């Protein structure tokens with residue numbers, strides 16, 4: 001996830017430039033729209049995109065809040081408190097990932113794993129994760145907490161400028177699941193805390209949100225596809241449910257090999273029909 | 285198509301012309317015109333793959349009385365997958381077999397799956413790696429395992445009463461060292477082709493179509509020497525260096541095939557008539573151990589000469605074995621515990637062997653090469669053919685010193701179908 005998603009980046013680049021040079025975002029978004037040829041149903045999709053923007057912003061908002069709790073626990077030396085807030089805080093980021101990771105400079109600062117960036121530049125959640133779970137300390141990590149909070153605040157400010165297009169949604173839904181397939185399923189994401197299932201669940205929830213927003217349009221275009229997607233979401237959530245303990249999830253290391261395989265295959269079964277969700281942009 | 289309903293028993297059918305390929309695909313003049321007017325990508329993909337002269341005879345019809353890939357001359361490569369069904373309704377399962385049938389028919393013609401949509405915001409229907417490649421004699425064979433009928437006591441698809449009594453897990457034989465990861469399965473797909481990429485492409489797309497309905501349980505590739513490498517077209521050698529496949533039912537003798545290979549209407553399972561039972565065993569061969577045994581020992585193990593493939597006591601590969609013949613010490617020339625003698629038994633029940641060699645890198649437990657035989661055989665009745673044979677072999681075969689059975693599965697390969705029908709139709713109707 002540290003990688004900048006090229007597709008999203010390309011889609012976003014024009015609007016980003018706009019956003020950065022123009023403080024009035026709504027007008028920039030409107031200008032963009034005027035340039036697009038008016039497609040049937042495209043208005044409805046634009047509405048959906050706006051709703052998604054609201055959702056992503058509220059997730060980032062919550063991410064800021066919980067990062068505050070997390071970083072102050074680190075700064076005050078409250079190891080247990082920090083450990084407790086680590087995974088739930090990250091879930092907000094993971095849900096809004098299609099938007100959050102548009103910022104190729106910030107994403108690695110917040111979310112790079114060890115080895116993704118040169119040791120000297122390694123900051124963010126996973127750096128502190130290592131301190132908490134491997135060294136069992138917050139000492140020496142105060143500066144990382146400080147920096148993380150700054151980066152997350154900056155993210156919050158920048159996210160405002162993102163122009164969410166229907167295309168971003170469509171690629172975003174599958175991208176979220178691809179995240180799961182390539183890094184959550186392998187247990188590489190949270191390799192010290194083993195809280196990967198939180199990220200896993202959050203990615204799937206983020207994808208479901210997109211599906212639910214597009215669902216009315218999808219039902220018009222291809223009802224069977226929509227029902228299949230819903231069914232597969234249910235089965236993934238059903239599996240995740242089995243690994244819940246209270247409000248949270250089991251440690252990834254507690255899963256058996258067959259359980260991991262089953263989760264992985266259920267994501268494939270979901271992502272395949274979900275990858276057809278682009279039919280909503282088809283002209284009727 | 286009717287002409288092809290004999291499937292490929294008649295080898296002349298394999299020399300099919302481009303025109304026939306198009307006909308077989310159900311594309312007459314009108315279809316061609318449609319193609320030319322830009323609908324679908326049929327023409328482009330067909331044009332790419334079949335204009336070359338040498339491709340004219342490497343197409344094997346998918347439709348026919350029997351599925352292809354059973355009595356078809358062996359291709360150079362196999363990609364075998366065993367699947368577990370996750371679909372919950374009978375309807376979904378039927379849909380899967382219908383989609384598979386259409387896709388398999390297209391694939392064996394060297395075409396892609398589905399029409400090319402040309403919609404850049406959707407993933408392409410076909411995965412593309414076989415674009416422009418010839419059909420390469422691709423055959424796709426579907427089989428159903430016991431788990432499709434009852435699993436953990438559950439009759440998931442209302443098929444329980446249709447299960448033939450022969451279709452059950454194979455018994456555990458002495459010395460079996462089966463690993464769950466290579467054992468069993470609800471459905472199998474055997475893709476064979478003269479090109480591994482073509483075979484892989486077929487399996488990949490069929491598995492993709494099954495997403496949400498079935499998952500891979502295990503998979504194994506296999507190979508034999510390629511036809512280009514063997515100009516004299518001899519019997520291929522296995523990884524122990526011996527000709528393997530000498531004694532097999534005659535693929536052109538319809539009577540023998542009906543006796544030994546094809547399930548018959550009177551066998552008690554009418555939906556399976558025209559199908560065949562397929563046994564798959566993943567047999568690891570200790571090639572390092574074999575390599576340090578003497579030539580004499582090696583030949584005594586099989587009961588044949590390595591160089592010529594002739595039975596011990598004879599000169600030529602296809603000479604009849606003389607099991608009565610004694611040497612000067614009145615010992616049988618073909619040892620009592622030799623593989624050939626034990627497999628042959630009384631010679632009444634045969635199997636159609638269609639095995640491929642495999643290699644899977646290094647065996648992580650021992651550091652030796654993981655290599656062996658993906659043993660595959662077809663038969664009319666496993667209770668009378670494979671099982672008693674393997675019982676004899678597991679007890680006494682000298683070959684057991686050098687091999688170990690790691691994987692096992694039994695499937696009922698469904699009868700063939702005609703254009704407009706689907707594989708499995710007799711089972712579900």
Ligand code: HEM
Nearest residue numbers: 522526527528529530531567586624627628657673674687
């Ligand atoms: C790694 C395992 C095996 C190897 C390397 C192997 C190899 C061979 C070889 C070299 C021959 C002689 C040439 C020929 O007729 O093809 C042969 C014959 C045969 N094998 Fe195997 N085989 C193996 C496993 C099996 C198994 C598991 C079965 C069945 C239970 C089997 C059944 C037969 C039969 C029926 C024949 C022909 C016997 C006859 O002459 O009537 N083989 N095998």
